[in-house]
Amino acid sequence: MEEFAIEVKxxxxxxxxxxxxxxxxxxxxxxxxxxxxxxxxxxxxxTALEDISFKIKKGEFFGIVGRNGSGKSTLLKILAGVxxxxxxxxxxxxxxxxxxxxxxxxxxxxxxxxNVFLNGALLGFSRKQMLEMYExxxxxxxxxxxxxxxxxxxxxxxxxxxxFSVAIRAKSDxxxxxxxxxxxxxxxxxxxxxxxxxxxxxxxxxxxxxxDMGAVQEFCDRALxxxxxxxxxxxxxxxxxxxxxxxxxxNQDIELGNNARPTNTTLALTKISPVGLQNNFxxxxxxxxxxxxxxxxxxxxxxxxxxxxxxxxxxxxGYNTTKDxxxxxxxxGVHKLSCKIEKNQLNRGVxxxxxAAYTYNEFPAEEDAAVLLDILDIAYGTKIxxxxxEDNSKTSNGEFNLKANWxx
Amino acid sequence: MIKFKNIxxxxxxxxxxxxxxxDFRVRYQGSVLGYAWSVLRPLFLFAILYIxxxxxxxxxxxxxxxxVYLLTGIVLWNFFVEATSSxxxxxxxxxxxxKKINIPRxxxxxxxxxxxxxxxxxxxxxxxxxxxxxxxxxxxSWIFMPFLIAELFLLSLSMGFILSAVFVKYRDASYxxxxxxxxxxxxxxxxxxxxSIPVKFQKYLMLNPVAQIVQDxxxxxxxHQTTSSWEVSVKYFTAIPIFLILMLILLATKYxxxxxxxxxxxx
Numbered sequence: 001m002e003e004f005a006i007e008v009k010x011x012x013x014x015x016x017x018x019x020x021x022x023x024x025x026x027x028x029x030x031x032x033x034x035x036x037x038x039x040x041x042x043x044x045x046x047t048a049l050e051d052i053s054f055k056i057k058k059g060e061f062f063g064i065v066g067r068n069g070s071g072k073s074t075l076l077k078i079l080a081g082v083x084x085x086x087x088x089x090x091x092x093x094x095x096x097x098x099x100x101x102x103x104x105x106x107x108x109x110x111x112x113x114x115n116v117f118l119n120g121a122l123l124g125f126s127r128k129q130m131l132e133m134y135e136x137x138x139x140x141x142x143x144x145x146x147x148x149x150x151x152x153x154x155x156x157x158x159x160x161x162x163x164f165s166v167a168i169r170a171k172s173d174x175x176x177x178x179x180x181x182x183x184x185x186x187x188x189x190x191x192x193x194x195x196x197x198x199x200x201x202x203x204x205x206x207x208x209x210x211x212d213m214g215a216v217q218e219f220c221d222r223a224l225x226x227x228x229x230x231x232x233x234x235x236x237x238x239x240x241x242x243x244x245x246x247x248x249x250x251n252q253d254i255e256l257g258n259n260a261r262p263t264n265t266t267l268a269l270t271k272i273s274p275v276g277l278q279n280n281f282x283x284x285x286x287x288x289x290x291x292x293x294x295x296x297x298x299x300x301x302x303x304x305x306x307x308x309x310x311x312x313x314x315x316x317x318g319y320n321t322t323k324d325x326x327x328x329x330x331x332x333g334v335h336k337l338s339c340k341i342e343k344n345q346l347n348r349g350v351x352x353x354x355x356a357a358y359t360y361n362e363f364p365a366e367e368d369a370a371v372l373l374d375i376l377d378i379a380y381g382t383k384i385x386x387x388x389x390e391d392n393s394k395t396s397n398g399e400f401n402l403k404a405n406w407x408x
Numbered sequence: 409m410i411k412f413k414n415i416x417x418x419x420x421x422x423x424x425x426x427x428x429x430x431d432f433r434v435r436y437q438g439s440v441l442g443y444a445w446s447v448l449r450p451l452f453l454f455a456i457l458y459i460x461x462x463x464x465x466x467x468x469x470x471x472x473x474x475x476v477y478l479l480t481g482i483v484l485w486n487f488f489v490e491a492t493s494s495x496x497x498x499x500x501x502x503x504x505x506x507k508k509i510n511i512p513r514x515x516x517x518x519x520x521x522x523x524x525x526x527x528x529x530x531x532x533x534x535x536x537x538x539x540x541x542x543x544x545x546x547x548x549s550w551i552f553m554p555f556l557i558a559e560l561f562l563l564s565l566s567m568g569f570i571l572s573a574v575f576v577k578y579r580d581a582s583y584x585x586x587x588x589x590x591x592x593x594x595x596x597x598x599x600x601x602x603x604s605i606p607v608k609f610q611k612y613l614m615l616n617p618v619a620q621i622v623q624d625x626x627x628x629x630x631x632h633q634t635t636s637s638w639e640v641s642v643k644y645f646t647a648i649p650i651f652l653i654l655m656l657i658l659l660a661t662k663y664x665x666x667x668x669x670x671x672x673x674x675x
Contacts, residue, residue, distance in 0.1 A: 015673060077672065081510030084669035104509050107430055109437050114430070121426040122509055126418045 003093065005174050005205035006056040006079060010088035013049040013074055013229075048074040049229045051088070056222075058093070058173075059203045061196075063216040063223030063237060065244050071229040073178075076209050080176050094173035094205070097123060101178065103163030108152035112143060112162060115151050119166045133169050141165035168195050174205045193219075213241040217397075238348070245350045246388050248311070257313065257379035262372050266298045269374040272306075272355045274385050275338070284348065284391035284401070288341040292355050293334065294374075301329045303358045303370065306339045308351050313379050316351070316399055320358075345401050348391035354384045423511055427519035432526065446527065450534045454479050458538075461599075471601055472631045476539045480629060481598035481622050483531045488564055488618055489589055491524035495568025496575045496585060503675040513668040517568050525561060539629070549628040556625045563617050563653050566660035573667040576674050596622060602635045611641040617649040 049071045056062045066072035077083045078090060080098035105122045106115050116137055120130040138144055141161040151159065177196070196219055199206055210216060216223050216237045224234040225244050233243045274280060275289040282288050292304060307318030319339070321328055341353075354377040358370035376382045416424070436442045458475045461467060471477050498520040499506060499513065506513065575581040596619045602610055613619050620637040624646070627636040637646040 082507065082672045098509060101508050105505055107434065109434050110430060114433065118426045118430055121419075121422040122505070122511060124419050126422045127425065130422075 003058045004055045004091070005058045005060070005093050006207070007091040007093070008055070008079075008088070009053050009091075011049055011052040011075075011078065011085050011090060012047070012087040013071075013078060013083060014045040014047050014086045017046055047229055049078070049226070052226070052229075052231045053088075054224055054231065054234055056205060056207060058205055061200050061206045061208065061219050061221045063220035063240070064207065064209045064226070065211065065213070065216060065223060065240060066226040067211075067248060070227050072209055072226055075226065076176060076178060076207070079207060092174065095124075096174040096176065097170040097172040098176040099167055099170075099178060102160060102167055106151060106159065106163065109150060111150055112147040112154065116147075116162065116166055119163065120169075123166065123170055124172070125169070137162075137165045137169065140168075164192070172204075174207070175199060177206060177208045213244055216241050242348055242350075242388075242390070245311075256381045256383070257377075259380045261375060261380045261382070264373050266300055266359060267294060267296050267302060267357050267373045269294045269355060269357055269376050270334075272353065272376050272384060274353070274387060277387070279388075280386055281388045281390060284346065284389050285343045287343050288346075288387060290339045290341070290353060290355075290385075292337045292339065294337075294357060295334045296330050296332050299329055299332060300359050301327065302373065303328060303360070304337060305356045305358065306341075307354055307356065307377075308341075308346075309354060309378060310399075311350060311352065318356075346387075346389045347397060347399055347401055348389050349399060351387045351389065351399075352378060352384050353387055354378070354382075420512060420515055423515050424519055424522065427515070428522045428526070431519065431523045446530045447534060450483075450531045451537075454482075454534060454538060457482065467600070472633060473539070473542050473544050476535070476542050476544050477601075477626055477630045477634070478599070479535055479538055480626050481596075483528070483535050484560060484622050484625060485593065485596065485598050485618065486531070487524055487528040488560065490527060491521050491561075491564035492567045492571060492585065492589070493582075494520040494524060495564070496571035496582060498568070499572040499576055499671055500675055506675060507672050513671055514569070514664065517572050517664075518565070521561065521565050521568055524564070528557070544630055547628075549632070552628045553625060556621050556628065559650070559653065560618070560621045562657060563621070566653065566656040569660040569664040570656075573664050573671075576667070576671055592616070592618065595619075598622065602640070610635065611645065614640045614645065615648060615652070617653050620646065620649040 052075065064072050064075060074083060076098075078085055079092070080096070081092075082098070103115075103119060105118050107118065110118070113134075116134065117127070117130050120133075121127075125133070138147055141158075141164075143158060143162060146154065146158065154162070193215070196206065196208070200219065206219075208215070208220060220237040222235060223237045223240040225232045225240050225247075227247060232247070233240050269292070271291075271293040273291055274282075275291050277288070290306060292306070294304075296302075303321050305318045305320040308316045310316060319341075321337075325337075354375065356375040356377070357373040359373050360370055376384050378384060432443075436445055439445060441448065457478065461478055462475050467474075495517050498516050502516045505511065505516065571581060571585060595613065596616060597605075597613065602613065602619075602623060605613070614623065614637050623634055623640075624636050627634040637649065638644070
């Protein structure tokens with residue numbers, strides 16, 4: 001029988017919405033409402049988590065992902081014992097240290113030394129343990145000359161270093177790590193992740209809450225995703241990360257850029273759409289077909305470029321008509337053109353596919369002489385098809401399927 | 409119920425110690441005399457009271473060592489006020505901790521009680537100086553004083569538990585308590601002697617546990633001429649205020665425990 005570090009059963013958390021007056025003044029401000037008939041609030045409770053069940057095995061590095069407001073912080077706080085569940089139960093098997101925030105209880109009026117002892121006590125260390133560890137803590141934080149300074153005179157970087165130095169001493173079996181730990185500069189983040197790796201090696205259970213899908217895939221053995229208080233997905237980090245990306249890049253959420261589309265009298269791109277896909281999902285080993293619709297007003301030599309961008313607008317790659325359609329100068333009117341992205345090129349993930357039209361100046365006929373006529377792209381304020389590529393092969397990672405061979 | 413053996417395990421002791429020490433360190437932060445103020449402050453305040461009540465108002469004639477008698481009441485009452493008021497705001501004031509870490513919530517209340525207790529001991533030191541100057545005799549009844557202090561501590565702690573939990577939900581509590589404390593000050597024989605009010609009212613006044621503690625403490629410490637709780641009415645009258653405190657402890661721990669589950673979200 002496997003041992004569980006944390007077992008969550010049918011967990012529901014509801015918060016009461018603040019309807020009560022908090023002081024006497026507010027009580028009287030609202031007094032006229034007694035005479036005004038108001039509809040009864042039937043739903044005064046806000047459900048932050050609904051019927052969540054899962055188990056975390058001992059020694060597992062477990063990720064919890066979800067968007068802001070999805071309920072993941074509430075879940076973390078319930079695991080940490082800060083919030084009490086409305087329904088259901090949480091069984092914790094072992095000693096648990098919550099790193100919900102670094103430097104809990106830090107007091108700016110106290111010296112660095114005193115704060116170390118205060119923070120250490122709150123993390124569960126006895127005075128004796130703290131005395132033994134004190135030298136190491138100061139050394140690790142690289143603050144030997146500052147320990148008698150008041151904390152308010154520390155830079156924020158120094159404060160974080162000190163807090164982190166205390167926090168990593170925790171010897172408990174289960175660690176709850178919030179993503180706030182992974183803030184700070186790149187060097188500090190690296191340090192954090194090195195520590196996480198060490199913790200993982202020691203076989204301790206780690207629950208890690210984050211937005212960073214890279215970190216989830218790098219560290220976690222399993223992960224779960226919650227959205228609007230419900231458990232959406234649990235399992236392999238890669239699958240959960242994919243679901244997260246899908247949920248996070250739904251067209252309604254995407255931030256459209258406000259670049260102006262060029263105006264011209266030559267051509268207008270009307271539409272780009274995938275052909276034969278269900279819900280825009282595609283397997284990695286399937287071709288993806290697109291159809292581009294455009295209207296020509298003035299006959300001229302043009303070039304279309306189909307390109308792939310990420311949610312944040314990063315341009316990944318593109319393929320234009322120059323090679324496949326020689327001397328492309330369509331007649332006036334509406335035209336349709338199709339383009340096939342061949343299979344086994346895109347890795348799992350979410351991609352956006354856009355199209356741009358260019359014309360050439362005859363002299364010099366160089367590539368950068370191309371003039372943009374029209375473009376369908378997120379950055380130009382147009383919604384474009386979102387394609388989700390599924391892949392279970394796990395042979396490659398990143399955006400593209402790198403065609404390569406290993407030999408030994 | 410809170411498991412008693414766990415209340416002060418190593419971990420909780422460390423937390424409590426650090427919180428009390430922090431409280432004390434921060435209090436005199438930035439003053440030149442620093443910790444000396446914790447003794448100097450009561451010293452000056454007592455000197456003023458002594459001059460006003462003994463030299464000018466000339467009350468308390470007939471009570472031996474009246475200055476000490478008066479100060480005893482004030483010291484004990486001040487502890488009750490300080491302990492309950494600081495305990496009331498302790499949970500809300502430590503909201504940063506409560507919202508982020510699962511330390512036993514009662515430790516926060518307990519730490520403010522201990523801070524007040526340290527102050528009480530410092531005040532008592534000053535009080536003993538006055539007693540020495542006033543030639544108060546050392547008697548065997550002094551050995552009861554720690555028990556009365558313990559009783560007062562438990563009473564204040566219970567009130568602190570209730571008030572702190574109520575204060576999380578209703579900030580009105582601080583105003584209500586302020587009024588009650590003010591009323592309680594005059595309903596307790598502190599500035600006046602119990603013997604100066606009509607005999608038939610005396611026993612009702614002594615139902616108040618603070619009044620019982622103050623009077624009995626004076627009886628032990630200053631003079632046996634004080635009307636003690638066992639002399640005010642029937643022989644075992646003392647049991648009534650003590651019983652009230654015991655009931656209060658049960659009520660307070662039960663209420664605090666049920667409410668403490670929701671402190672983090674209600675603050």
